[in-house]
Amino acid sequence: MTRRAVVIGAGLAGMLAAAALSPSADEVIVLDRDELPDGPDHRKGLPQGRHAHVLMAGGLAAMEDVVPGVSMRKQLLAAGAHELSLGRDMVALTPEGWFRRWRHEGPRLLACSRALLDWSVRVAVLANTRVEIRRGQVVDLLGDAGRVTGVRVSTTDAGGSELTADLVVDASGRGSRVVRWLGGLGVTDVRERTVDTGLVNATRVYRAPEGAERFPMTVLQADPYVSRPGRSGMILPIEGGRWMVSLGGTRGGEPPADPDGFLRYALDLPHPIVGKLISGAEPLTDVHISRSTRNDRRYLEKVRDWPEGLVVLGDALATFNPAYGQGMTVAALGAQVLRRELEGTGVTAPDLARRVQRGAARPVDAAWAAAVGQDVWYPETHGAHPNAADRLLTRFTRRLTLASTGSYGAAAALWDVTSLLTGPARLLHPTALLAVLNGPLLPPLAGPPLTREEWRLVRAAEGAAD
Ligand SMILES: Cc1cc2nc3c(=O)[nH]c(=O)nc-3n(C[C@H](O)[C@H](O)[C@H](O)COP(=O)(O)OP(=O)(O)OC[C@H]3O[C@@H](n4cnc5c(N)ncnc54)[C@H](O)[C@@H]3O)c2cc1C
Incomplete structure (x- = not known):
């Protein structure tokens, strides 16, 4: 008998799930409501694709594991993606001060447009x-x-209005109707939670000024700990000599969509570097706005009698505040869980769906804790208020971040966890604990750690605006 798997959604979670299923099913059919472009182009069903997307090291490793036959890393680099080491190629202002740039590389991330990825x-x-x-x-x-x-x-060239399958994977993204669909089947005990900072993301693509194509990724993180709306800014180098510039503001501090306001907002951030760099740069697009920034979670792994034959992955399972850059990595790690659970069993194995759902919940737990653990502190966050556990955890993470501004050991531990390369237990390793206890070994930096040539490019960018 033909073993068939059907995947709902041809986004990242859907295609990676399909790759994971492929060795174990005779047929894998991916259904998408969208017309998919023939090249690296934006499409309607993926509105977030207009915004900056970084692929963390943990996500890339999972993708490499799931997609057979090729190295996704090599493919993406050949297509123009940038590989950026957090230790060397990032200039970042955290709530505890500027990160240094080190001789060590630290984890790397991939930067390119979502369309290319x-x-x-x-x-x-x-x-x-x-x-x-x-x-x-x-x-x-x-x-x-x-x-x-x-x-x-509904409308289909899939040979009829019903498609039977031994396994269905819902990877239809944040708008998934899976909870309603499950309700229709009689599965009604799905617990859900939303934590919403009201973050608005505004993004514009620029041509990188001449000579600045390799300028480090520049990040001004929002500060959740000052009882004010968070404001952030980022310049992400992407393929084609372009910069994707994203500004973010939580409820009460939202960035505007008009070009002048966009630039003003960037110049008014806690440091003007992002604004200065773009002030003379040539914009290639309008400013695009996204409000799809809530942390939304469905605790499917806790449903008492989870049905056989259904797996839910990617944003359909959980979404996170995009400021932390985790969604695609969690989707890839979910597909990796699916691949591992299928090994030696196949799509019809009893209890497969529940085992996958439980496994997929682990990276979701880690990403949720990182995102909500910070979002809970913004004054206008809906759906969560800091409790004693949050206070304790925050004391620890703030000390770790402070230590990371002046100690490579602390920074490496922090980045391994935020890249979802390892679980949070990495932070309890004696070297990380010692780094937290000792604090930063070097004094705080007064400004961004740029080379002389990079400062020259900042001044040239400012000059171009006059
Ligand atoms: C502003 C913003 C910035 C972000 N930045 C980052 C970042 O830096 N790093 C990161 O890792 N993540 C980031 N994310 C999160 C990331 O976009 C998502 O986690 C990721 O897209 C999840 O992939 P997915 O395949 O689950 O869903 P999607 O990519 O949304 O794909 C869902 C697919 O399902 C299809 N579909 C939907 N409904 C149906 C249906 N009923 N039938 C058939 N097809 C259907 C859609 O057409 C689409 O193709 C960001 C998100 C936002 C909003």
Whole structure:
């Protein structure tokens, strides 16, 4: 009998889940409501694609594990993505001061447009597996409370309005209707939680000024600990000699969508470096706004009788404040859990879906703790207030961040965890604990740690604006 898996959504979670399923199913069909572009182009079903996306080291490692036959890293670098080491290629102001730049590299991240990332993954998966993508909008699940047996598709070239499957993966993103669909099957005990800072993200793409194509990624983090709305800014180098510039403000501190206001907001951040760098740069797009920034979580792993035949991954399972850059990495780690659980069993193995759901909850837990642990401190956050545990954890993370501004050992531990390369237990390692106890070994920096040449580029950018 043909073993068929159906994946809802051809975004990152969907394509990586399809790759994970491919060795274990005879047929893997990915359904997407969108017309998918033939190149690295923006598409309607992925509105967040207009905003800066960094792929953390933990996410890249999981992608490399899940996509067979090719190195995603090499493909992306060949297509123009930047590989940036957190130790050397990042200039960042944290709530505890400026990070230094070290001789050591630390974890690396990949920076490129979301359109390039999704297209590269899609091409690699289609070239190296028997995965098939079809156009179609899924409107419901088939089956009953004990087992999901397929999907109902609204308009389709998928050969009918119902598609049966041994395993369905919902990877339809933050707008997923899975809780409603489960309710229709009689599964009604899904607990959900939302923590919402009201963050608004404003993004504009610029041509990197001549000579500045390799300028370090520049990040001004929001400060959750000062009882004021958080304001942040970032310049991310992407393919094609471009800068993706994202500004963020939590409720009460939102960035504007008009070009003059955008620049003013950047210049008014706790340090004007982002504003100075873009003041003379050539804009290539309008300012785009995103309000899809809530931390939303579905505790599917806690449902008492989880149905066989259904797995939920990516944003359909949990979303995070994008300021922490974790969503795609959590999606990739979820697909990796699926691949590992399938090894030696296959898509029809009993209890497979529940085991995957429990495994996928682990990276979600880590990312949720990191995001909500900070978001809880913004004065206008909805859905959470700091409690005793938050206070304790925050004391520790603030001390660790402070130590990281002047100790590479502390910075490396912090970055390993924020890159989702290791779990939070890494912070309890004696060297990390000692670094926290000792505090920074070097004095705080008064400004961004730029080289002489980089300062020259900042002055040239300012000069170009006059
Ligand atoms: C402003 C912003 C910035 C971000 N920055 C980062 C970052 O720096 N780093 C990071 O890791 N993450 C970031 N994220 C999060 C990241 O965008 C998501 O975590 C990621 O897109 C999740 O992938 P996904 O495949 O689960 O969902 P999506 O990428 O949203 O894909 C869902 C797919 O499902 C399809 N679909 C939806 N409904 C249906 C249906 N009923 N039937 C068929 N198809 C359907 C859609 O067309 C789409 O193709 C950011 C998010 C935002 C909003």
